[in-house]
Amino acid sequence: MGMKKPEDVILFKNNKRIDGRKPDELRPIKIEAGVLYRADGSAYVEWGGNKILAAVYGPREALPKHIQDPRKAIVNARYNMAAFSVEDRKRPGPDRRSIEISKVISEALERVILTEQFPRASIDVNIEVLDADAGTRCAGLTAAGVALADAGIPMRDIPVACAAGKVEGKVILDLCKEEDNYGDADMPVAIAPLTDEILLLQMDGHLTYEEFEKALDLAIKGCHIVSELQKKALLKKYERVLEVE
Amino acid sequence: MSSSVVPSIKKDFIYKLISEGKRIDGRAFDEYRSIKIETGLIRKAEGSAKVKIGNTQVLVGIKMDVGEPYPDSPDMGVLTTSAELIPLASPDFEAGPPGREAIELARVVDRGIRESEIIQLDKLCIEPGEKVWIMFIDIHVLDQDGNLFDASLLASLAALYTSTVPAERFELGENFKLPLSKDPPISCTSVKLNNAIVIDPVLDEEEIADARLTVATDKKGDIRAMQKGLSGSFTIEEVKKIIKASIINGKKLREVLNKSIRG
DSSP states (O other), rough: OSSSSTTOOOOOOEEEEETTTTOOOOOOOEEOOOSSSHHHHHHHHEEEEEEEEEEEEEEESSSSEEEEEEEEBBEEEEEEEEEEEEOOOOOSSHHHHHHHHHHHHHHHHHHHHGGSSSTEEEEEEEEEEEOOOSOOOHHHHHHHHHHHHHTOOBBSSSSSSEEEETTTTEEESOHHHHHHSSEEEEEEEEEETTTTTEEEEEEEEOOOOHHHHHHHHHHHHHHHHHHHHHHHHHHHHHHHHHOOO | OOOOOHHHHHHHHHHHHTTTTTTTOOOTOOOOOOEEEEEEEOOOOEEEEEEEETTTTEEEEEEEEEEEETOOOOSSEEEEEEOOOTSOOTTOOSSOOOHHHHHHHHHHHHHHHHHHTTGGGGGGGETTTTEEEEEEEEEEEEEOOOOOOHHEEEEEEEEEHTTTEGGGGGGGOOOOOOOOOOOOOEEEEEEEEEEEEEEEEHHHHHHOEEEEEEEOOOOTEEEEEEEEESSSOOOOHHHHHHHHHHHHHHHHHHHHHHHHHHO
């Protein structure tokens, strides 16, 4: 969004997008559960050119003590980009963008986690973007959902996210880099797929009300497809465990 | 590490095993864990490599930029090495600016690469005194199960040997392979536990170790760098023993590295 489109970039033509996808088509997605040894739960997601790792620690005693909530656990998601994950090297450490993303993801996850079961505890969710290619917060939240399930954290549902947007007046699913840079709107959405409750919703750009309805519908459809992949990844891990036993 | 109850029980257990000539994961004292190196994983990076030593995983990415040289070396490229011990990798790593451990790790790796002069920094000069290539080695620890030194140096080397200088992106002619000499130093770390020397420690061993020694050797088996750590001491005999074991294991590590960067 916001960048001026060069003359020679055609984002949408003959019902096809710049990367050849149909308007309602997702990029290739690969999800793996339980990829790290030290973490209590973990997941790896490849989504288009995104490569993202998520690790969960906890529930464990929240420290320092003054952050503890006597009624429930704190959900502390930390979204971080590796220095080498973007075109121009990113200075290590949090910036305003990653702090905001960490906050909205924490809040989305908190809604599905049964935090009241773990007073004074913290559940730490670390999301590391290793290679970035548009849609990192959706891929990161999706990875976090799998990592939480892998850690055995009790949840109402496994949260999942997917973006929809608009290019050249056409509503599309799961924006790629060019569509993100030169498109008209980007709307990341996270849901609890059992109920379609909306856990995260952001938008920048320009949508009419009709376009919004269409985009939301498309994003939720995308979430449901990704949700199936999340469940498959978790089942696969436990198939592997059964074989070992 | 803190003196909590659990590590002290674990310590007794590991000490007992050591006195019986055994290690917690069943290896011999001079046996290295299995190593896996993957290169070219990160599309946005100029070069990248993920090294697995047992359960330890380190990802290194190389990024390059164009900038001004240091005034005391106007015709040389600039090399910067950083390490992040991100909370993803261990329950004991905290978010925030790099602490002492991360800085020691980055500096030991930086020295290993800089002092061995494998990077031909003079070939990374664009206009003397004005414009040179700035190179960033970023060490991202993903899973901490001990011996981050060896894993980080190995991953940095594998990433360097598969790096391309992105000249086209900066409109400076064609991309070219990063100019490197062929004989990198390979490091091998050992620790002293209950008066025994074990190579390539896992985290449980590292946490209760008395002393640590990292020895980097070259292709000929000569010593190129050393770093002793922790508050315990070594006897002269122990140091000699560690160096000999590092030369032998360095050869094996070099073979794994060469295989991974040839592909």
